Amino acid sequence: MKEVLSFLKENSVMRIATVSAAGKPRVSIMEYGMVGNSMIFATHHGSVKDMNIGDNPLVSVSVGGTPTYVTIDGAATDASADEIEAFNKVLYERHLTGLGSQLYSGRQAKPYDKYSDFREMIRSGEINMKYYKVVFYTAYYTHGLGPAKIVEMR
Secondary structure: HHHHHHHHOOEEEEEEEOOOOOOOEEEEEEEEEEEEOOEEEEEEEEHHHHHHHHHEEEEEEEEEEEOEEEEEEEEEEEHHHHHHHHHHHHHHHHHHHHHHHHHHOOOOOOOHHHHHHHHHHHHHHOEEEEEEEEEEEEEEEOOOOOOOOOEEHH
């Protein structure tokens, strides 16, 4: 379990699979943050992912790429207020660095050029986020050739 958590903390982009009430699968690429040993992510409130999770909280998440990657089967649950605050801090730090370099270079892209702070995008309502925590059930850790190492995470 330790190597799986360490790998997740070293990365920030995942692919998440959800399923609609009608059984239609959907995979999305998105950012996540580790808050302690918990994977937290946010999506726009009312998005397809948000609706799918509302219908069926079971998810499958994949992080990394060949030759090393982790796939996790679990469930998406509501993140706590403390987890949301910690996750937003991670996002602010990641994105403010990028925003600062865009401002300095004069290459800041719309529609967010009116914001000098990522927090303001959320406060303004420009981004209406729904926050989730992935409850890990089973992880499949693949490194190099051979079968994945199966790690029970509960």
